[in-house]
Amino acid sequence: MRNIKLELSYDGTDFHGWQRQPDHRTVQQVLEEAIEQLTGVCPATNASGRTDAGVHALGQVVHFYTASRHPPEVFVKALNAMLPDDVRIRGAWEMPQSFHATLDARAKLYRYVVDNHPFADPFQRRYSYHVHQQLDVAAMHRAAQSLRGRHDFHSFETQWPNRTSSVRTITHIAVNRMNDFVWIDVEADGFLYNMVRSISGTILLVGKGRWPEERVAEALKAEDRREAGPTAPPQGLFLVRVQY
């Protein structure tokens, strides 16, 4: 069996997230159906991680085993011809047998996009969270730096069964303005459930002037979800890239 790695983009708007679910359209389902159409066998795909309903991906990574002899570039062309137009394969590679998209991911970069124009851009409403109040981006960036490094991020996760540890390492966190849009970039060795969305919801409180900057560090130390800010909505979140 060959081990094929795919990199894919998807518009999460019309998906109930990555993971297969009965009665819901998911990215994993449409991808596995396309692979089955091409190879004749329904594969078991593994992604670098789940994305939630409404969350987008620019560079999600998936792998699967197949007996198919198609070269990788044929997977790209043929799967793109079969997939619905809200998912695109950006590349395919044959990997060593041992490669695993979930277990081998060393780091992931997520971007949370805020539309900070006084009136929401109709063309960006599916791809950003609108905050009409002018945000203090410098204060958000400074406050976010307290989350860098290795910490227990229990204050920034939504409870999820089977989770053994909430310790993760954020290697990069930055808040930048691009005209009317504010980008919150977070790179870490792994992410807890709703981690970027609760970090974003929290530092947005700083940006609006409702929280002093120091309170983000205090919320982290509390290791209590109730001490952090709200979970920002899914449509602003993008999985940008995965590093192996």
Place this chain on the structure above:
Amino acid sequence: MRNIKLELSYDGTDFHGWQRQPDHRTVQQVLEEAIEQLTGVCPATNASGRTDAGVHALGQVVHFYTASRHPPEVFVKALNAMLPDDVRIRGAWEMPQSFHATLDARAKLYRYVVDNHPFADPFQRRYSYHVHQQLDVAAMHRAAQSLRGRHDFHSFETQWPNRTSSVRTITHIAVNRMNDFVWIDVEADGFLYNMVRSISGTILLVGKGRWPEERVAEALKAEDRREAGPTAPPQGLFLVRVQY
């Protein structure tokens, strides 16, 4: 009665175009409903021109008469609070009584957007027409120049009742590449039904190498819709701005 001019953007995806129709959601309908909610009276709005189902606007211009005493900036804020999130008011101005958004429009700029990456961008599929074959943009630009000036554009209109003349003046036409996207910009003193979409469909034949450049000028001279290329699909078309 005061004469109010509005500039608005809309994502045309979920609209059956500008003009009110029974049983269909249109931009005129949602705008007039919002104005009625604000002023208590359903106004008769006039736009610079109709846009078709699926066509977008960055800067459509509309005017209406009202007895309301709200200053223009209140129209912007209040209407944006009432409108669905696929329409945004970008500005409002009180105009002389004589101003008419349709009759006084001196020029309009439309942009047709082509996604020319080998695989369609999932995030741009509602806002572009995907052509996988690499386009010769320089040839498209040269061929398009034959359409500049005052001509009978009968070859580039879909028949529409009550049309008296097909003579229009194109003041600017340009084809440019921006990374994977190709923009076809057309500015004219007025547009016939489906004019930009049939011009785009025609010069795309040149870009694909299926037509020699000279054939665009020949199609224009024929004054026969059958001599020009197909009508490109609506989701690539944007009304960019209207000049008065």
